[in-house]
Amino acid sequence: MKAIILAGGESRRFGTPKAFAKIQGEYFFEKIYQTLVSTNMFSDIIISTNETLAAQFEGYRTVVDHPAHKNKGPLSGLYSIMSQDDNDFYFVISVDTPMVTDKAISQLYQFLISNLIEEQLIIAGYKANNRPIPxxxxxxxxxxxxxESALNSDDYSMRHVYQSVSTDWLDVNDVEGPSYWHRNINFQEELTSLEAEIE
Structure with missing residues (x-):
C-alpha cells in the first residue's frame, strides 16, 4: 500500500507554498511524511506536486501532474500517480493537514478493512460535522x-468522484487525540491560531 501527499496547489490564499510552511520547526510536508513513515504501513510515500515545486523536494519521490490535467487540483495528482501505478489502495493526505496523527491513519485503515468486503468500498475517509474530508x-x-471522467469534465472537485462511488466516512471525533489533528490550514492566520492552540 502506498501513500500520496498532495502538495501541488498554488496556495494563493496562504501566500506561499504550504508544503514549505513550518509548524513546530518542521515543514508541513516533512511532518506529514514522518507521520506516514511512523505507521509502518506504506511501501512507498509519493509527493504529488507541480513542475515549479518539484525540485524543492530533493531526496523525496515526487510525481508531477500529467500534462493533460495539470492545474486541475487534487484529482490531477491522484490521476497522475494512480494511472502509472499498479497498487490497489492509496492513502491520500493533503499537505495542509500537518497535524494528522499516526493513530488517525491506523484507525482509518482498520475502519476500511472492517467495512471493505460488506460495502465494497472504493473510498474510506474521515468526515467532520457530517461533511466528508476527501x-x-x-x-x-x-x-x-x-x-479521469471528472478531469475531462468541467467539474474537477473531489465531490464529483466520491459521490459516484461506494464510500464510508469515519467521524474525526472518533479518534483519540487533540481536536486539531485534522485541521486544514488555508490562511496564515489559521497557522498562527493553530500554533497558539498547540502551545
Missing part, C-alpha cells in the same frame, strides 16, 4: 475511471 482518505484504484 483529502484524508483511502482510495481504491477502482476510483480511477471516475477521476
Amino acid at each position: 483529502t484524508i482518505a483511502f482510495y481504491h484504484k477502482a476510483a480511477l475511471p471516475k477521476i
Whole structure:
C-alpha cells in the first residue's frame, strides 16, 4: 500500500507554498511524511506536486501532474500517480493537514478493512460535522475511471468522484487525540491560531 501527499496547489490564499510552511520547526510536508513513515504501513510515500515545486523536494519521490490535467487540483495528482501505478489502495493526505496523527491513519485503515468486503468500498475517509474530508482518505484504484471522467469534465472537485462511488466516512471525533489533528490550514492566520492552540 502506498501513500500520496498532495502538495501541488498554488496556495494563493496562504501566500506561499504550504508544503514549505513550518509548524513546530518542521515543514508541513516533512511532518506529514514522518507521520506516514511512523505507521509502518506504506511501501512507498509519493509527493504529488507541480513542475515549479518539484525540485524543492530533493531526496523525496515526487510525481508531477500529467500534462493533460495539470492545474486541475487534487484529482490531477491522484490521476497522475494512480494511472502509472499498479497498487490497489492509496492513502491520500493533503499537505495542509500537518497535524494528522499516526493513530488517525491506523484507525482509518482498520475502519476500511472492517467495512471493505460488506460495502465494497472504493473510498474510506474521515468526515467532520457530517461533511466528508476527501483529502484524508483511502482510495481504491477502482476510483480511477471516475477521476479521469471528472478531469475531462468541467467539474474537477473531489465531490464529483466520491459521490459516484461506494464510500464510508469515519467521524474525526472518533479518534483519540487533540481536536486539531485534522485541521486544514488555508490562511496564515489559521497557522498562527493553530500554533497558539498547540502551545
